[in-house]
Amino acid sequence: MAERVIVTGAGRGLGLCLARALSARGDLVAGTVRDPSGAGDLAALPGVTVEQLDLADSASVAPAVAAMADRLGGVDLIINSAAVNAMSVPDGRATLSVRTMQADPMLDIFRVDVVGALLVVRGALDHLVASPRGRVVNVTSWLGSIGGYATDSAVNYGYRSAKAALNMATRALAAELQPDGIPAVAVNPGWMRTAMGGGDHADLAPEDSAAGIIAIADALDMDGTGRFLDWDGAERPY
Numbered sequence: 001m002a003e004r005v006i007v008t009g010a011g012r013g014l015g016l017c018l019a020r021a022l023s024a025r026g027d028l029v030a031g032t033v034r035d036p037s038g039a040g041d042l043a044a045l046p047g048v049t050v051e052q053l054d055l056a057d058s059a060s061v062a063p064a065v066a067a068m069a070d071r072l073g074g075v076d077l078i079i080n081s082a083a084v085n086a087m088s089v090p091d092g093r094a095t096l097s098v099r100t101m102q103a104d105p106m107l108d109i110f111r112v113d114v115v116g117a118l119l120v121v122r123g124a125l126d127h128l129v130a131s132p133r134g135r136v137v138n139v140t141s142w143l144g145s146i147g148g149y150a151t152d153s154a155v156n157y158g159y160r161s162a163k164a165a166l167n168m169a170t171r172a173l174a175a176e177l178q179p180d181g182i183p184a185v186a187v188n189p190g191w192m193r194t195a196m197g198g199g200d201h202a203d204l205a206p207e208d209s210a211a212g213i214i215a216i217a218d219a220l221d222m223d224g225t226g227r228f229l230d231w232d233g234a235e236r237p238y
């Protein structure tokens with residue numbers, strides 16, 4: 001049966017691949033972008049509506065998501081894919097080292113990657129509860145793993161700490177929403193050939209990661225809630 005899905009950051013990268021794959025199988029997708037005028041690829045997809053959302057504008061997020069959820073006629077699945085890293089915020093390079101650390105870029109990353117994702121869930125929560133199969137997939141990163149700390153990448157305080165915080169927020173969501181029967185998982189999408197990833201050097205086509213993440217969402221039930229998974233379903237240490 002067609003599902004009603006909110007995908008954040010759906011104008012490009014992994015989010016666009018997720019929207020494309022969901023559209024191709026007949027799901028209804030509210031795809032969020034910051035600038036709808038540049039979202040022609042997304043707008044062309046059947047069953048997809050383009051929704052304006054800036055996660056950096058915290059006060060606007062929950063009301064905007066509630067309104068798009070109403071337009072969608074309900075929400076069965078949220079995929080929080082939108083995020084920024086150090087390179088996407090003003091003075092973000094300062095968060096790469098404690099020797100250059102500044103508060104504002106650190107907080108800019110947290111506002112989008114952690115607070116924004118939670119506010120999206122808050123905005124759609126009534127619809128998730130009403131859905132026969134409401135669930136949440138938060139796209140995090142292996143760089144946010146504490147148990148499996150990756151020593152082959154820069155220390156990158158802002159992005160790593162934000163993704164670790166989103167991992168914990170996902171674990172907390174799984175606990176708080178357990179009585180509502182809403183599972184939540186954190187998913188590492190892998191090193192992808194996107195703007196944020198490694199361009200042509202990266203391991204993985206975002207289309208393949210999107211297919212894996214959708215398979216995880218399809219299989220997700222209360223037995224699987226609270227886990228941290230790779231895009232191919234393998235479990236990761238938090």
Ligand SMILES: NC(=O)c1ccc[n+]([C@@H]2O[C@H](COP(=O)([O-])OP(=O)(O)OC[C@H]3O[C@@H](n4cnc5c(N)ncnc54)[C@H](OP(=O)(O)O)[C@@H]3O)[C@@H](O)[C@H]2O)c1
Nearest residue numbers: 009013014034054055056082083141191192194195196197
């Ligand atoms: N690429 C990788 O190798 C990799 C590895 C591990 C984890 N991840 C995670 O995978 C997810 C997707 O990454 P990606 O590679 O697709 O990144 P990307 O190509 O850089 O795209 C980032 C997306 O986030 C959206 N975004 C940025 N700031 C926003 C804001 N303030 N409000 C709303 N949306 C905002 C962008 O929207 P605009 O089009 O409006 O800019 C864009 O759709 C992210 O959560 C990322 O952290 C990626």
